[in-house]
Amino acid sequence: MDSKKFAGKIEETGRSSDCQPGQALPLSVVSGLRIILIGEREAGKSAVGNAILARQAFDSVGVRTREAVRQQGKVARRQLSVVDTPGWEWFPSRGSSLEVWKEIVRGVSLCQPGPHVILLVVPLSFSFTQRERQTVEEHVELLGKQAWEHTLVLFTVKGGQLKDSTLEEEVEESAELERLVNRCGGRYHALYGRPMRGHNAVEVLLEKMDNMVAKNQGRLLLSDAILEDARQKEEQEVRRCQEEARERAEELRRVRGALRRMERQGGGAEATEESRSQQRRRTRYTDERPDSVDSRSAGRIPGSHLSWADLKNIVRQSCKTIKWGREEEVDKTQN
Numbered sequence: 001m002d003s004k005k006f007a008g009k010i011e012e013t014g015r016s017s018d019c020q021p022g023q024a025l026p027l028s029v030v031s032g033l034r035i036i037l038i039g040e041r042e043a044g045k046s047a048v049g050n051a052i053l054a055r056q057a058f059d060s061v062g063v064r065t066r067e068a069v070r071q072q073g074k075v076a077r078r079q080l081s082v083v084d085t086p087g088w089e090w091f092p093s094r095g096s097s098l099e100v101w102k103e104i105v106r107g108v109s110l111c112q113p114g115p116h117v118i119l120l121v122v123p124l125s126f127s128f129t130q131r132e133r134q135t136v137e138e139h140v141e142l143l144g145k146q147a148w149e150h151t152l153v154l155f156t157v158k159g160g161q162l163k164d165s166t167l168e169e170e171v172e173e174s175a176e177l178e179r180l181v182n183r184c185g186g187r188y189h190a191l192y193g194r195p196m197r198g199h200n201a202v203e204v205l206l207e208k209m210d211n212m213v214a215k216n217q218g219r220l221l222l223s224d225a226i227l228e229d230a231r232q233k234e235e236q237e238v239r240r241c242q243e244e245a246r247e248r249a250e251e252l253r254r255v256r257g258a259l260r261r262m263e264r265q266g267g268g269a270e271a272t273e274e275s276r277s278q279q280r281r282r283t284r285y286t287d288e289r290p291d292s293v294d295s296r297s298a299g300r301i302p303g304s305h306l307s308w309a310d311l312k313n314i315v316r317q318s319c320k321t322i323k324w325g326r327e328e329e330v331d332k333t334q335n
Contacts, residue, residue, distance in 0.1 A: 033209065034081045034111040034220075038104055038139060039121030040132075041087030044156035044191075048121055049082045051191060051202050058084045068107030076206065083107045083115070088139055090132070098237070101142055105230040108143065114220035117209045118143065118151040120184070122177075124170060125158060133176040137183065143226055150221045152212060153181055153188040154205070187212060 035052070037045040046058035046065055057071035070083045085107040088100045108115060120140060122128070140147050155167065167190050171177050181188050189205050 032079050032081070033117065033206075033213070034083075034115045035117045035119055035209070036083040036085065036104075036107050036111055036115045037119050037121055038085055038107075039087055040123075040135075041089055043087055043121040043123050045087065045119075045121045046084050048119065048154060048156065048191060049084045052082055052205070053080065054202075057082070066103075068103045068110060070107075070110040076203070081111060083110050088135065090135065101139075102230075104139065104142060105226060108221070108223050108226050112223050114222040114224075114226075116150065116213050116216075116218075116220060118147060118221070119154045119209075120151050121154050121156060122180075123156045123158075124190075128174055128176045128180075130176055133180050136180060140183075142230075143221060144229060147221060148183050149185070149216055149219075150212070151184045151187070152208060153184050155188065155190040156193075157190055158193045185212075185215075 037049055039045050041064070046063070049058045049071065050056055052075065053071060053073040054075060055073065057073065058069060059065060065084055065086050068083055068085045070081060072079065072081050074080070086100050086103045088097065118140070120136065122136070140151060155170075165173075167188075171181055171188065187208060189201070189208055191201050191205070
């Protein structure tokens with residue numbers, strides 16, 4: 001495709017139907033434009049900020065942004081403020097998600113009284129699935145439902161151009177990308193890692209942002225409202241965490257109680273078994289005693305001419321006791 005024709009296609013891409021190219025905008029609308037960059041980790045937000053301000057204002061590529069940072073500069077004879085924010089993970093933990101959310105909200109507070117534009121940075125280096133779209137929508141809506149009116153999707157492309165397709169075709173062929181762009185009023189643009197000669201993509205991006213601000217009649221995404229909403233959400237999160245902690249403590253108490261009952265029941269079973277063993281030993285001893293044998297047999301002792309009655313008489317007449325280590329004979333014969 002001819003480079004001039006391709007550049008023309010990119011320049012026209014993403015213009016909403018109610019914004020005319022070259023539309024004159026009031027100076028009060030375009031002066032002091034405040035922009036906040038949000039997107040996933042390694043989407044290229046810092047590089048976008050550097051391209052807009054035409055200098056190395058933010059960290060270089062490959063350095064992770066850990067907190068919201070604001071930089072300012074004069075571009076095309078007007079003052080711009082750009083805020084870079086940490087990117088979210090596709091598989092975040094609760095703690096990391098909360099930190100990213102707090103930094104995005106803090107980034108909005110750096111744009112007092114509020115940002116004009118949310119640049120939603122999306123890389124085109126991977127397939128965009130329903131899960132990715134839902135994650136993006138959740139983070140945009142952290143700033144309120146009205147945030148969509150101030151959002152423009154900015155695709156980042158590592159190379160000089162897309163392979164075998166235009167940006168429009170990429171969006172149209174992906175149902176999830178198209179759905180995301182529609183949430184933003186059809187506004188989107190692309191920045192390339194190797195810009196085409198003679199084509200100022202940043203200038204076109206600024207024009208699209210001006211058109212969006214004009215459509216919103218200069219209204220801002222008010223920081224105070226977002227901060228108040230964030231405060232309420234944080235209180236809800238704290239209450240939810242406290243409730244979960246209470247439920248975990250209650251469950252732990254129930255488990256410990258069940259374990260103690262099992263231990264007591266197990267100890268009782270062991271004691272019962274020990275008692276039964278002792279009873280069996282006592283029974284064997286009793287069975288071997290002469291009285292017990294006599295109660296079962298009135299005859300003579302096996303292998304002896306004496307009867308049990310004769311043996312009892314002998315025992316009553318004389319017995320032996322052990323006392324203090326000496327054997328004494330005691331005559332118990334009764335006169």
